[in-house]
Amino acid sequence: MLIEIKNLHASVNDIEIIKGLDLDVAPGEVHAIMGPNGSGKSTLAQALAGREDYVVTEGSVSYKGQNLLDMEPDSRARAGLFLSFQYPVEIPGVSNVYLLKAALNACRKEKGETEIDAVEFMRFIKDKAKLMELDEKFLSRGVNEGFSGGEKKRNEIFQMAVLEPDLAILDETDSGLDIDALKVVANGLNAQRDGQRSFLLITHYQRLLDYIEPDYVHVLADGRIIRSGGKELALELEENGYDNILAAAS
Amino acid sequence: MASKQPDVKDFVDRKYEHGFFTDIEADTLAPGLNEDVIRLISKIKGEPAFMLDWRLKAFSHWQTMQEPDWAKLERDAIDYQAISYYSAPRSSADAPKSLDEVDPKLLETYDKLGIPLHERARLAGVAVDAVFDSVSVATTFKEKLAEAGVLFCSFSEAVKDHPELIERYLGTVVPHRDNFFAALNSAVFTDGSFVYIPKGVRCPMELSTYFRINAANTGQFERTLIIADEGSYVSYLEGCTAPQRDENQLHAAVVELIAEKDAEIKYSTVQNWYPGDEEGRGGIYNFVTKRGDCRGDRSKISWTQVEAGSAITWKYPSCVLRGNDSVGEFYSVAVTNNLQQADTGTKMIHIGKNTRSTIISKGISAGRAQNAYRGLVKIFPTAENARNYSQCDSLLMGNQCGAHTFPYMEIKNPTAQVAHEATTSKIADDQLFYCRQRGLREEDAVNMIVNGFCKEVFRKLPMEFAVEAQALMNVSLEGAVG
Ligand SMILES: Nc1ncnc2c1ncn2[C@@H]1O[C@H](COP(=O)(O)OP(=O)(O)O)[C@@H](O)[C@H]1O
Ligand SMILES: [Mg+2]
Numbered sequence: 001m002l003i004e005i006k007n008l009h010a011s012v013n014d015i016e017i018i019k020g021l022d023l024d025v026a027p028g029e030v031h032a033i034m035g036p037n038g039s040g041k042s043t044l045a046q047a048l049a050g051r052e053d054y055v056v057t058e059g060s061v062s063y064k065g066q067n068l069l070d071m072e073p074d075s076r077a078r079a080g081l082f083l084s085f086q087y088p089v090e091i092p093g094v095s096n097v098y099l100l101k102a103a104l105n106a107c108r109k110e111k112g113e114t115e116i117d118a119v120e121f122m123r124f125i126k127d128k129a130k131l132m133e134l135d136e137k138f139l140s141r142g143v144n145e146g147f148s149g150g151e152k153k154r155n156e157i158f159q160m161a162v163l164e165p166d167l168a169i170l171d172e173t174d175s176g177l178d179i180d181a182l183k184v185v186a187n188g189l190n191a192q193r194d195g196q197r198s199f200l201l202i203t204h205y206q207r208l209l210d211y212i213e214p215d216y217v218h219v220l221a222d223g224r225i226i227r228s229g230g231k232e233l234a235l236e237l238e239e240n241g242y243d244n245i246l247a248a249a250s
Numbered sequence: 251m252a253s254k255q256p257d258v259k260d261f262v263d264r265k266y267e268h269g270f271f272t273d274i275e276a277d278t279l280a281p282g283l284n285e286d287v288i289r290l291i292s293k294i295k296g297e298p299a300f301m302l303d304w305r306l307k308a309f310s311h312w313q314t315m316q317e318p319d320w321a322k323l324e325r326d327a328i329d330y331q332a333i334s335y336y337s338a339p340r341s342s343a344d345a346p347k348s349l350d351e352v353d354p355k356l357l358e359t360y361d362k363l364g365i366p367l368h369e370r371a372r373l374a375g376v377a378v379d380a381v382f383d384s385v386s387v388a389t390t391f392k393e394k395l396a397e398a399g400v401l402f403c404s405f406s407e408a409v410k411d412h413p414e415l416i417e418r419y420l421g422t423v424v425p426h427r428d429n430f431f432a433a434l435n436s437a438v439f440t441d442g443s444f445v446y447i448p449k450g451v452r453c454p455m456e457l458s459t460y461f462r463i464n465a466a467n468t469g470q471f472e473r474t475l476i477i478a479d480e481g482s483y484v485s486y487l488e489g490c491t492a493p494q495r496d497e498n499q500l501h502a503a504v505v506e507l508i509a510e511k512d513a514e515i516k517y518s519t520v521q522n523w524y525p526g527d528e529e530g531r532g533g534i535y536n537f538v539t540k541r542g543d544c545r546g547d548r549s550k551i552s553w554t555q556v557e558a559g560s561a562i563t564w565k566y567p568s569c570v571l572r573g574n575d576s577v578g579e580f581y582s583v584a585v586t587n588n589l590q591q592a593d594t595g596t597k598m599i600h601i602g603k604n605t606r607s608t609i610i611s612k613g614i615s616a617g618r619a620q621n622a623y624r625g626l627v628k629i630f631p632t633a634e635n636a637r638n639y640s641q642c643d644s645l646l647m648g649n650q651c652g653a654h655t656f657p658y659m660e661i662k663n664p665t666a667q668v669a670h671e672a673t674t675s676k677i678a679d680d681q682l683f684y685c686r687q688r689g690l691r692e693e694d695a696v697n698m699i700v701n702g703f704c705k706e707v708f709r710k711l712p713m714e715f716a717v718e719a720q721a722l723m724n725v726s727l728e729g730a731v732g
Contacts, residue, residue, distance in 0.1 A: 049687050052679070077689040085687075089680045093702030102698065103688035110689075142702065143684075159688065 002027050002064065002167055002198050003048075009058035010040075010047040016057070017043040019223035025167070030199040032209055032234060035220035036242045041202045042086055044220070045171045049083040050076050063167070077103075078110040080166030084156040084173050086202075091143040096155065099143050100125070100162055107163060125162055132158040132188050150181040157188040168192070169200040174208035186211030206238040221246055279336040285309065288437055291336050295406055295440070298413050308426035308436030315430045325535065325562055325591075328500055335438045335471075391455070398454050400484075401446040405473050408444035415446055419477055423506035423543045423570070431502040432539040435471045439504070442473035447482035447513070456712055458487040472503040478513035480546060485516040487715060501560075503538045511546025511573065518711055519567075520719055522559035522726075528588050533561025540567035544576035547602070552579035554710045556719045557592060558726045566624065568597035571605035571633075578607040581707040583719075585700075585726050586619030586651070595625035595656075600633035600666070609640040612704050615651035616727055622654040629666040636666045644674040645703050647696070647727070697724040 003025045010018035017040045025031055035041050047054040048061065050073035061068040068076060091099070105115045116124065129139060132154045144152050153173050160168055170189075174182055189199070189212055201214060209217075209231065217233040218225045221242070226249040227233065237245065279287065288309050292302040317328070395402055401412065409416050426436040447453050478484050488505075501523065507515050517540075526533025536559075542551035553567035569578025580596035598607035613621040627638045644653030655672050677699055685695035701708070701720050708716045 049683075051683055072686070072692075073683060074686040074689055074691050074695075077687050083687050085684065089678070089684045091681050091684070091699060091702055093705035094698050099685065099688065099690075099698065102690055102694065103685075106689040106691070106694070163688070 001025065001062070002029075003068070004062045005048075005059070006061070007059040008044075008047070008056065008061065010043055011055050011057055012043060012053055017223050018047065020059070021220075021223065021225055023218065023225065025198050025200065027166075027198055028193075028195045029216065030193070030201060030212065030214045032201045032203060032214040032217045032231075033220055033225075034203055034206070034217060034234065034237060036246075037204065039220045040223040041204075041220055042171055043223075045083055045086075045169050045200075045202055048076075048169060049073060049081065074106070078107050080107075082160050082163055082165035082168045084153075084160060084168065084170040086171040086175070088144050088147075088152040088156055090145050090147075092145050094143050095140050096143050097121075097125070097139045100159055103159075104162060125158075128158055128161040131161065131191060133184050134158055149176040150178065153177060153185060154181065154188070157185055161188060161192060164192075165197070167198050167200070169202065171202045172204060173201075174203055174205065182208065183211065206234040209234045219245055221249065279334050281332050281334045283330055283333070283335060283438070287335050291438060291440060294336065295409065297409055298417075300413075300417050301409060304421065304426060305437050308433050309438075311427045312430065312433035312437055315433060317430050328535070330434075333470075333500065336440060394454055398451055399448045400451060400453050400457075401444065402457055403444055405439075405442040405444050405475065408475075412444075412446070415477065416444075416475070419475060419506070419508055421506075423508060423541050424504050424539050429539060431537045432504050435473060435502050435504045435539070439471040439473040442475070442503070444474075445476040445484060445486065447478045447484045449479045450481045451479075452482065453484040456485045456487055470501045472501075474503070474505040475508075476506070476515060476517070477508045478510060478515045478549075480510045481512040482510075483514045485712060486518070487712060488517070488519045489521050499532075499535055501534055501536045501538070503540075505538070505540040505567075507540075507542035507551055509542065509544050509546065509549035509551050509573075509576075512548045513546060514550040515542060516552050517542070517554070517567070518715060519553075519555040519557075520711075520715060520722065521555065521557045521563070522722060525559050525588065525590050526561040533590070534559070536560035536563045536565065538563075538565040540565060541570065541597075542568065542578070543570045544573050544578060544602075544605075546576070547573040548575045549573050550577040550579075552577075552581070552710070553596065554579075554581040554707065555583070555594075556707070556711070556722065557582070557584040557594060558722050560592075561590060563590075563592040563594055566595050566597055568599065569607060570599045570601065571607065571636075572601045573605075574602040575604045576602055577605070579710075580607075580609045580611070581710045582610070583612045583614070583704045583707045583723075584621055584623075585614040585723060586616070586621045587726055588617040588619060590617075590619045592620070593622045593624055595623045597626040597628070598638055600627075600629045600636040600638070602632070603634040603636075605633055605636045607636075607638045609638070609642070610706055611640075611642045612707055613642070613644045613653050614647070614700060614703070614723075614727070615644070615653050616647040618650045620652045620654070622656065624656045624658075626658040626660070627668055627670075628660045629663050629668070631662045633663050634665050636663065638666075638668045640668075640670045642670075642672045643703065644672075645677055645700065646674065647677045696727065700724075700727060 001024050005021060005023040008018050008021040009016060033041055043054060047056055056069055064079065101121050108115060134154055144155060147155060156173060173185060177185060186208065214231050217229055217231060219227045227245060285306065288305050292305055424432050427433055445457060476486060507517060509515050523534040523536055544551055551569050555567065557563050567580060571578050578598050582594060584592045584594050586592045595611060596609055609625055611623045613623055615621040623642045625640060627640065629636045640657060642655050646653055653674055657670050659668060661668060681699055682695050685698060686692060700723055704723060708719055711719055
């Protein structure tokens with residue numbers, strides 16, 4: 001297994017949001033996590049990435065055989081865990097490429113690889129930017145500074161393409177995108193499915209799953225996974241809505 | 251320097267006559283300040299009568315003045331009678347002979363700051379004649395300047411060699427009665443820098459005190475006078491990013507800039523005086539008066555400063571926009587950590603028509619430090635169509651520090667357009683987390699965000715200074731988060 005989550009409980013401001021969650025992801029698998037607003041999807045993503053305010057009170061998470069919960073957020077990242085944020089933050093004055101180059105070099109150093117220089121780096125990211133249909137202007141602008149919602153999301157996937165993580169957690173990367181942008185994002189994601197890289201696709205809607213076929217679908221409600229199944233579960237949700245499944249589960 | 255020695259000896263020999271010298275270390279005046287001390291300073295320096303008169307006027311005015319008391323600064327009282335007002339330039343005999351003799355800790359900091367090797371020796375106070383590089387560089391430098399007709403020398407030399415320029419310009423921007431510290435400086439200053447750029451000359455290189463031989467020991471009361479004559483241009487760099495120690499706690503410098511018609515002066519400062527230890531003990535009080543006079547039409551003065559050191563910084567580099575269409579700019583980064591206090595800002599005084607000013611101030615506070623921006627934009631009735639844009643951003647790191655913004659405006663002409671924007675932000679947890687989620691260590695993430703915050707100002711610095719300033723930021727905020 002790449003990641004094994006057992007009986008995870010997590011709180012924000014002393015309020016328990018994740019209430020005993022189990023999930024295993026093997027290398028190369030794509031898992032979709034679906035659930036109504038407020039069910040704890042983002043909380044799960046943030047807790048896995050190690051955000052301070054998201055306190056794990058019970059349970060264990062093993063990642064590549066290590067205790068993930070003992071690791072600093074940046075060590076988790078350098079160990080190949082990537083989070084595409086639901087709301088990517090703006091960092092004025094820090095250029096997109098500058099952050100990304102520093103990040104890439106931090107990851108490479110961790111693996112004992114040599115640092116990449118500026119020229120090599122620009123060559124390396126060029127195709128990836130093109131794939132995400134990000135103009136070169138965006139690369140030199142401040143991180144997410146003045147980006148539209150769709151641009152921010154494309155930028156997240158672009159960063160992921162550059163950092164080449166082992167586990168990508170995508171928190172509602174599809175929301176707020178029009179259909180063209182959604183296709184670009186889905187393309188970018190599919191290009192990164194290589195049989196080894198694993199994905200946790202967090203989404204409210206099933207439409208992203210029309211483009212990216214998941215191996216498993218889980219329904220999250222009130223901090224627990226109440227149902228798991230194959231990709232047909234997403235279609236069932238689409239047809240009947242969350243209410244039926246929630247009612248059936250309770 | 252050689253010519254000074256007899257003078258020093260002269261007053262040392264007369265010490266019993268006046269009775270206010272210590273009998274130790276022959277070339278330092280005993281602490282204390284009175285008219286005789288001022289006469290002595292002027293005599294030692296071999297100054298013409300107008301200089302002595304001016305100093306004495308400043309002194310008698312200073313005696314009537316009250317030391318300012320700023321609400322936002324906390325400090326011990328200064329005992330002006332406990333300061334020694336003259337020290338002869340120290341001989342290099344007791345200076346370290348090479349870098350091997352320098353405190354390894356200091357060298358480590360230079361390393362972190364990326365200070366070039368040949369500069370390290372000078373900064374560490376290695377005897378100048380032992381620093382081959384800087385001497386030879388300085389010599390070629392002097393030749394080039396002479397060719398262009400640029401005068402660049404110590405203030406004392408200028409008083410001797412160009413008294414007419416000194417008499418004409420000294421105190422015309424910062425009068426001797428301007429403020430408590432400026433008056434004190436006028437009475438007792440011992441040296442500093444002098445620059446004159448002749449009409450139509452574009453100074454062929456950036457001027458820095460680094461290249462002024464015998465720049466060391468200008469002491470705690472430094473005076474700088476820069477004159478850009480009609481149509482000329484000069485860029486002047488003051489200070490350096492390396493931490494500078496000094497036994498003198500009080501530093502009260504005065505800088506006067508004069509830009510004649512169509513002239514431009516760009517003045518950049520990196521200030522990194524010793525800030526004291528983590529409890530704030532032993533740091534320098536840096537009370538500086540800096541002012542530029544855009545005297546001629548279409549003249550321009552810009553101040554760029556990175557203030558990182560000192561226990562207390564109090565300075566407001568200002569522009570008097572007298573000429574029509576003249577331009578004043580102020581770009582500032584002030585960073586305070588631990589118990590440091592900074593009260594800094596600018597004054598833009600619009601007198602001429604179509605005058606324009608820009609103020610960009612970035613304050614960063616960490617630890618228990620306090621950082622205040624204090625600025626005045628004043629539009630005279632004569633200043634038709636004056637324009638000002640001010641932006642003051644504060645960044646807080648942690649919960650124990652403070653940022654304060656005091657923008658004052660006095661607008662006496664209805665055609666003026668004045669815009670002020672201010673923001674205060676915490677170094678946002680979500681920004682920090684975002685960077686860390688991409689793999690950056692916390693310290694690197696902080697540095698990246700802070701440098702991004704300062705970028706607008708750093709980009710105004712001359713290239714090599716900008717790189718050093720960025721490194722300085724990182725070193726100054728070491729341990730501020732975590
Ligand atoms: N920082 C926070 N402070 C307080 N409550 C929070 C915070 N983050 C999330 N919550 C609460 O936790 C619950 C789950 O939120 P979230 O994980 O964002 O849900 P989802 O992503 O599934 O919409 C919600 O009730 C939300 O209000
Ligand atoms: Mg969410």
